Amino acid sequence: MTAAVVALSGGVGGAKLALGLARVLEEAQLTVIVNTGDDFNHLGLAISPDLDTLVYTLAGLADPVQGWGRRDETWTFMSALEQLGGETWFRLGDADLAMHVERTQRLAAGETLSAVTDRLRRQLGIAARILPMSDDPVRTRLETDAGWLDFQDYFVRRRCAPRVRRLAFLGADTARPLPAVMTALSSEDLRAVVICPSNPFLSIEPILAIPAIRAALSDCRAPVIAVSPVIGGQAVRGPTTKIMRELGLGSGAADVARGYADLLDVFVMDEIDAATVVPAGVEVVSAPILMTSLEDRERLAGVVLAAADRVAARQN
Amino acid sequence: MTAAVVALSGGVGGAKLALGLARVLEEAQLTVIVNTGDDFNHLGLAISPDLDTLVYTLAGLADPVQGWGRRDETWTFMSALEQLGGETWFRLGDADLAMHVERTQRLAAGETLSAVTDRLRRQLGIAARILPMSDDPVRTRLETDAGWLDFQDYFVRRRCAPRVRRLAFLGADTARPLPAVMTALSSEDLRAVVICPSNPFLSIEPILAIPAIRAALSDCRAPVIAVSPVIGGQAVRGPTTKIMRELGLGSGAADVARGYADLLDVFVMDEIDAATVVPAGVEVVSAPILMTSLEDRERLAGVVLAAADRVAARQN
Numbered sequence: 001m002t003a004a005v006v007a008l009s010g011g012v013g014g015a016k017l018a019l020g021l022a023r024v025l026e027e028a029q030l031t032v033i034v035n036t037g038d039d040f041n042h043l044g045l046a047i048s049p050d051l052d053t054l055v056y057t058l059a060g061l062a063d064p065v066q067g068w069g070r071r072d073e074t075w076t077f078m079s080a081l082e083q084l085g086g087e088t089w090f091r092l093g094d095a096d097l098a099m100h101v102e103r104t105q106r107l108a109a110g111e112t113l114s115a116v117t118d119r120l121r122r123q124l125g126i127a128a129r130i131l132p133m134s135d136d137p138v139r140t141r142l143e144t145d146a147g148w149l150d151f152q153d154y155f156v157r158r159r160c161a162p163r164v165r166r167l168a169f170l171g172a173d174t175a176r177p178l179p180a181v182m183t184a185l186s187s188e189d190l191r192a193v194v195i196c197p198s199n200p201f202l203s204i205e206p207i208l209a210i211p212a213i214r215a216a217l218s219d220c221r222a223p224v225i226a227v228s229p230v231i232g233g234q235a236v237r238g239p240t241t242k243i244m245r246e247l248g249l250g251s252g253a254a255d256v257a258r259g260y261a262d263l264l265d266v267f268v269m270d271e272i273d274a275a276t277v278v279p280a281g282v283e284v285v286s287a288p289i290l291m292t293s294l295e296d297r298e299r300l301a302g303v304v305l306a307a308a309d310r311v312a313a314r315q316n
Numbered sequence: 317m318t319a320a321v322v323a324l325s326g327g328v329g330g331a332k333l334a335l336g337l338a339r340v341l342e343e344a345q346l347t348v349i350v351n352t353g354d355d356f357n358h359l360g361l362a363i364s365p366d367l368d369t370l371v372y373t374l375a376g377l378a379d380p381v382q383g384w385g386r387r388d389e390t391w392t393f394m395s396a397l398e399q400l401g402g403e404t405w406f407r408l409g410d411a412d413l414a415m416h417v418e419r420t421q422r423l424a425a426g427e428t429l430s431a432v433t434d435r436l437r438r439q440l441g442i443a444a445r446i447l448p449m450s451d452d453p454v455r456t457r458l459e460t461d462a463g464w465l466d467f468q469d470y471f472v473r474r475r476c477a478p479r480v481r482r483l484a485f486l487g488a489d490t491a492r493p494l495p496a497v498m499t500a501l502s503s504e505d506l507r508a509v510v511i512c513p514s515n516p517f518l519s520i521e522p523i524l525a526i527p528a529i530r531a532a533l534s535d536c537r538a539p540v541i542a543v544s545p546v547i548g549g550q551a552v553r554g555p556t557t558k559i560m561r562e563l564g565l566g567s568g569a570a571d572v573a574r575g576y577a578d579l580l581d582v583f584v585m586d587e588i589d590a591a592t593v594v595p596a597g598v599e600v601v602s603a604p605i606l607m608t609s610l611e612d613r614e615r616l617a618g619v620v621l622a623a624a625d626r627v628a629a630r631q632n
Contacts (some may be wrong), residue, residue, distance in 0.1 A: 002626075008566050042362075042416050043418075043421055044417065044424055045417070045419050070396070074392040074410060075390070076389070076390040076392070076394065076409075076410035077410045077411065077413050077414050077417075078412035078414075079411070079599075080386070080410070080412075080413075080414035081414040081418065083414075083416070083440070084414055084436055084437045084440070085435075085436075085438055086417075086418045094390060094392035094393045094396070094410040094615050095392045095393065095396035096396075097393050097396075097410075098393050098394075098396035098397040098399075098400055098412065099396070099400065100403065101359050101360065101361070101393075101397070102359075102397065102400050102402045104360050105360035108360055109399065119401075120400055120401075123399075123400055123401045124399070124400070124478045145416075158510050170579075215441065246527035253524070263560070
């Protein structure tokens with residue numbers, strides 16, 4: 001089997017499954033389309049948190065405990081910045097900083113975000129393609145009980161405490177999807193599209209908010225499979241279920257499935273959610289979906305690909 | 317004695333004497349005018365090596381062995397940058413990087429180099445004023461047997477190996493001296509102007525290449541005193557005597573004195589150079605001028621100030 005697999009991913013949760021997919025697929029079969037709605041400029045540096053998490057994870061450089069940032073990181077820069085009276089609410093490790101400095105100067109020299117990302121992932125020996133959803137800026141903002149907030153202000157500085165009323169993805173309606181994204185999604189050779197277990201609102205929606213990408217997913221010949229980021233009514237990490245409740249949605253795995261229903265062929269949820277009723281027309285696969293070990297990531301990737309192949313076999 | 321002292325300085329050698337002066341003078345009596353001809357943009361960051369050396373030295377943060385950069389530095393950023401395929405010929409420590417990032421973003425926001433420098437030295441508790449010679453860019457270039465080179469290309473990347481034929485200080489003739497520099501040099505209250513034992517060509521000449529600063533030094537009512545950066549025909553550090561020979565000048569302390577002759581009242585040279593003949597009209601003070609310990613720095617500062625006071629007493 002040499003067919004291509006496309007994954008849509010945000011940060012930590014999505015990167016775990018992307019790593020599993022990268023390991024069970026042949027080299028270069030995997031393309032990951034990554035959320036850039038969290039990107040921001042901080043201390044004069046262009047920071048792309050989800051792209052970096054994917055790059056670090058697939059290169060084997062990610063911090064194994066927190067999932068984002070780099071392993072064996074040091075924090076001398078932040079201490080010195082604090083001493084100089086600089087802004088310290090967003091913590092940048094010394095090694096991580098190299099990524100932001102290198103990206104910032106390449107963007108300033110006129111390279112695109114996708115070109116910079118591709119150069120860096122090759123440099124780090126990553127076989128999978130890592131594509132920002134667009135080279136045009138899309139910025140996630142949240143209307144909360146504390147007013148409209150930029151994503152990192154909500155997520156890092158305020159630790160997701162404000163109550164969310166509404167989300168907006170500034171620039172998404174006019175952002176041009178990366179040509180390689182459209183090519184990957186319309187490929188004759190496409191085996192599956194995997195919506196990774198990332199936050200549906202903060203990580204996946206910004207990608208789908210680009211109209212051409214949502215349309216390409218709708219029109220896609222290959223099976224579309226989402227993995228739940230929720231187990232037993234609890235988000236594996238982050239504010240997913242808190243936001244679902246604040247938006248007046250249920251906070252179960254099935255409620256996540258409902259959000260994706262018009263796009264999905266298969267929804268993979270945890271065994272403890274197996275009794276949940278998902279929308280008609282979506283096939284449910286139940287499996288252990290908590291990814292703790294590397295083996296968990298590979299096993300779940302296998303479950304997802306097997307489900308895709310079953311759907312494809314039925315359709316042919 | 318509450319009168320002001322102005323010092324002209326480049327990096328390491330000059331900063332040693334500036335520290336001595338700062339310690340023997342009352343708080344806020346010292347103003348240091350610093351060379352910015354070495355400044356450059358690297359990795360998208362605005363780097364001012366001599367300003368940083370002054371700031372780190374006067375704040376007690378300088379690396380005590382190499383004299384530039386910070387003590388207790390870590391190098392995680394450089395390792396990561398190398399891994400990403402970035403430029404590594406100019407080594408930036410993790411703590412040092414905080415200075416460059418903070419300065420770069422403040423300059424980008426429209427602050428002047430002098431305002432940024434003043435904010436940072438206050439933040440670090442430095443009483444002395446640290447003034448870039450100008451907020452306008454001046455860039456030292458060297459014509460060598462390898463062609464015209466930017467300063468850092470010559471100094472760091474090529475380790476001063478090319479043979480120097482000529483120096484140019486781009487922008488110096490039109491650079492506006494910092495108003496605070498002109499005020500300091502024309503003060504009624506001025507006790508002395510000290511030309512620190514920095515490289516005359518690479519550190520002091522760029523300052524004097526701004527016509528108004530050279531004129532202010534010529535017209536200055538206070539004694540002007542230079543300290544030799546050369547002992548027994550050898551530069552204490554750096555390429556001073558190498559360049560002097562390449563330019564067809566002698567490489568002794570007296571040859572340094574000749575370069576400054578039209579500005580000087582007193583030239584301080586080492587005891588082993590005491591037999592050297594310096595230009596008429598310049599008083600020679602011989603003293604141990606190698607600054608190894610903190611006490612050496614304070615003692616030499618005392619020698620310099622005593623000489624200035626003797627000249628002033630004679631003139632009054």
